[in-house]
Amino acid sequence: MCIVNILIKQFKKIKNYFQKHLWSKYLLVIIFFGISILVIGQFYLKNKYFQYLRDKTYEAESYIMEAINVNVSTISRELIHIGSDIAVKPDLYYLVNAYMDEGGKTSANKRRLEEMLYELSGSYQWISGMSIASDDGLVHMYDRNKKKEGIWKDNSDILANLNRSVKRAVQNKEIPLYRWSVNPNKHPEWNNIDLFHIVFPLKGDAALSKVEYSLILTVELDWLRNALGIIYGSDEQISIGYITDKEGIIIYHENEALVGTTRENYLLENDIKNIKSSMMFFDWEINIAIDENKLLEKVNAIYWNGIALYAILILALFIILLYIISHSVIRPISKVLHSIKIVKTGNLQEKIDIKGKNEIWQMAEEFNQMTDVLHRTERQVEEQHRGRLMALKKKRLAESEALESQINAHFIFNTLGVINYEAIESGNHIISEQIKKLSNILRYTLNQKNQKVFLYQEIAWLEQYLYLQKMRWGDMFDYNINYPIELGEYPCCKLMFQPFVENSITHGLIGRESGGWIHIDIIKINNETLQISIKDNGCGMEESKISKVKYLSNNAKSGENIGIANVLSRLKLYYGEQVDLEIESEIDVGTNIILRLPISGMRSAEFDDINTN
The missing domain is CATH 3.30.565.10 (Histidine kinase-like ATPase, C-terminal domain)
Structure with missing residues (x-):
């Protein structure tokens, strides 16, 4: 209750002060309108800035997507060239046929085949392994990351299907002859290795009609991760790159839980936008998901920081103006009022010490001259009663004029103009x-x-x-x-x-x-x-x-x-x-x-x- 009473007393003091000082009311009105204009202006600029930033983000991501597509296409072309060159090597073709003709029983051919696959797989840094497949499944393989059973553990049926798919492409004279698969997409013994596979008909120097086996290049997806890595610019990821097939199924995403889901569900569940571009050589699409909500959050943060900054600046401006007005207006007026009160007691010798040339000090100078006149008039009033009455009327008239001139309209409006100008000037420091x-x-x-x-x-x-x-x-x-x-x-x-x-x-x-x-x-x-x-x-x-x-x-x-x-x-x-x-x-x-x-x-x-x- 004591605190409430103190607050009520302070409120009454402030209210009384504002009632007695006209300038304070005008200053509050100007500050109110200044803050309102700034808030409205900031809100307008926030929306404009968000639109601009969104458009620039889409434009930038489109350029980035083009660059990614070029990089991915370059590496894809190189992988296909490597696989094609290996698939037409006569030595490998005849060695595989000899190995299969003898039923895979000769350890010498097995060792030669393993050494050749090892030598050929070392020609490119992203190749994780190289395999030979038939309609029955795995013929032989080399796995760079192999610990025990390698990439195709429990996946022989996938190899058989891939081999048959390539043979059909050869028989139907389809272009291109190679095929690809993302199954299996993980190394069975190294879960941190993402994989995909490119399948080529093992032709050697024989005719295409004699193709019975296929060459499978197993490639690590680190190169794809590196290519998409240029999209990520900060911890607050506004843009995320991922890969889908032509049906819109996600086949690569930094969040592995999304692999296998559809692009449509991913975008709907996360309320994000998407831009895409088709890749060369594979029926894949490069996608960049853009989270406009996060973009808006950043803009809102800038907006509220700007509002807080303006509030601080306006408060500082208010304090500075209060100090200036207090020293340049209130104190001189207080001196004039104090002298008037002394004169009211009958002391016509009171003088105001003039310390400036503005309107208030001009009024004080007039007051000093007035007291001089009153002093002379007081001495004359004793000589003649009418003179005393006339002097009294002049005195009252002069006092009335002095009181009316205390609040000089020209001075007030000039001061308000300056304050308004300063408020507008503060609004022009918004960062473009x-x-x-x-x-x-x-x-x-x-x-x-x-x-x-x-x-x-x-x-x-x-x-x-x-x-x-x-x-x-x-x-x-x-x-x-x-x-x-x-x-x-x-x-x-x-x-x-x-x-x-x-x-x-x-x-x-x-x-x-x-x-x-x-x-x-x-x-x-x-x-x-x-x-x-x-x-x-x-x-x-x-x-x-x-x-x-x-x-x-x-x-x-x-x-x-x-x-x-x-x-x-x-x-x-x-x-x-x-x-x-x-x-x-x-x-x-x-x-x-x-x-x-x-x-x-x-x-x-x-x-x-x-x-x-």
């Missing part, structure tokens, strides 16, 4: 997706509060910087950045990569049309040193140029290499004199900038404000 990466770079660069960051933050900035440079220069160069995840929390100086990377582009790679690259590798040496390598295949430098760069990097005051000199100065400030810069370069080969930073020498106190910031 079209320049998102550039905005991130500028925000990161111009933020003077945090000059010390973590390595993962610096890498994230560097990736965006290289992305924009890549957009600018097109095919002139590619880039990659490699670093152990555990080094991501390593404190480092802000923008310490940029001068080196910029030099690689502007001095090393400029002038190229294509084929350039920049490799950035970060490793930890003996838990004592962090080594950063920035390597390019640019034009390289002569020894004299390397010496000049090192000298200017340590002594430059302005001009060239000032960026590298500044970075080295900051690094030595944070890590001490153990910072080491090494330059390796060869003309027309490239340049490697190696920067070594001491881990144990890091001044942790310099970075204590990273977490707090």
Whole structure:
């Protein structure tokens, strides 16, 4: 009950304050409308941004699907060529026929056949095994991952059906002659190995009419997993790649529980969209499932973060305006009111100390002049009664005018115009997706509060910087950045990569049309040193140029290499004199900038404000 009474008293004080101060009502109205406009604007932009992001996602995934299809088709073509080349080898054809003619009893032919299959299967990294099949099932096989009985354990009937299927294709002169199967899709003794099988008629140099046996290449699906891997960009997978057959049955998915189910049920149960593309060589389809709900969740998160940010900015603006109005408006008015009260007691000697030239101080100056007039009038009133009455009327008239001029409409509306302008200006800092990466770079660069960051933050900035440079220069160069995840929390100086990377582009790679690259590798040496390598295949430098760069990097005051000199100065400030810069370069080969930073020498106190910031 005591707390309730305190809250009621505070509410009454606030209410009384707002009743006595007209400016506070207008300020609240402006803030209310400002927040309303921002919320509505953010909601509109959120929907527009979601539509834009969804369209760009579909566009990007379509390009990715084309790239995947090219990669998969290339590997599929190579597998088919390998199988076709092996199937027409006369040595294998005659050895299999000899082995079968003798009933598989001669150990010499069996050993020769096993050695030949072993030798032939080693010609491609994804081939898990190679088998010979007849209408009765397995003739002989080589299984690279075999422990005991191999791939076709308990699956001889599948082999027989595959052999008959290939023979029918030969008899009917179907194109293509090869067949494929996903059964069995798992190695019986290695459950983590996904498999599929390509079946070729074993022809040798004989006529197709004499085909009795078939060659089966058993291929691991790791190559397919690698090809689909470029779809996955983050832990929150918005897009997932998978493979279906022409009937829409899922034959490969990262979630193995979905293999064998239909694409239609998968999409309906998960409420996701799908784009697809037919593969060459096999009657399969590459699918990319896109979860628009997750995409919307990301956009909503950005939306609410934006609302929270605007709320904080508006609150800060309110406090700043309250402070400004309190010092520039309320205090001068309070002084005027205080002087008026003194004058009301009969003390016409009271004067207001003028400290400005705005409307309020002009009013105060008028008040001072008024008191001077009243003071002179008071001395004259004793001489003549009518003069005293007239002076009294002038005094009352002057006081009335003074009170009316306390709230100057021109001043109030000018002030409201400024506040409205500031509110509109705050709304124009919404991040536009079209320049998102550039905005991130500028925000990161111009933020003077945090000059010390973590390595993962610096890498994230560097990736965006290289992305924009890549957009600018097109095919002139590619880039990659490699670093152990555990080094991501390593404190480092802000923008310490940029001068080196910029030099690689502007001095090393400029002038190229294509084929350039920049490799950035970060490793930890003996838990004592962090080594950063920035390597390019640019034009390289002569020894004299390397010496000049090192000298200017340590002594430059302005001009060239000032960026590298500044970075080295900051690094030595944070890590001490153990910072080491090494330059390796060869003309027309490239340049490697190696920067070594001491881990144990890091001044942790310099970075204590990273977490707090």
